[in-house]
Amino acid sequence: GENVEQHPSTLSVQEGDSAVIKCTYSDSASNYFPWYKQELGKRPQLIIDIRSNVGEKKDQRIAVTLNKTAKHFSLHITETQPEDSAVYFCAASKAGRRALTFGSGTRLQVQP
């Protein structure tokens, strides 16, 4: 089955700096890659997603890039703010089996 690896497990940045979280996936048939943000004790919230026919997608301070050849995708957060502090999860799914396989998460801490 699909395996998604996520790095780093923890990331600390200064407010205003950029943060990058990377994920690799094993199943070349995967075609949908969402990113979720989860605050302590809360539900995961979808922040951005990318489909396999697109190489990059941006939404304000958040961007995601996808390299299908290398089977990896990354989340980029620019101008980080303290409210960006949370756990971020990447995930992958493929046609047919649409359930998500999640990475293990990255705890991002933005220092004011």
Added chain:
Amino acid sequence: DGGITQSPKYLFRKEGQNVTLSCEQNLNHDAMYWYRQDPGQGLRLIYYSQIVNDFQKGDIAEGYSVSREKKESFPLTVTSAQKNPTAFYLCASGQGGDEQPQHFGDGTRLSIL
């Protein structure tokens, strides 16, 4: 999302007892999913359903059962066979097509008494 309701928020299970977690959605989504989250870890798929009266096992289905008798409802039963049920259980729904986002409910936190 306001359209996915999980209940109860907290649940305690006695040894040997089956408990059922409720998940209801009013988003008219075809697909529904159950995930388990252990402290400090990612989400793991328990069961999913892409259409009424049909469901498939996920990666950690042992000790769990589900039903999908109505489009809007996908209850999860944690049976006594699940020896380590303490976790945060999250239900999600989606339109069910390929490359469609899933949105989560607020979760149920299950603990052993």
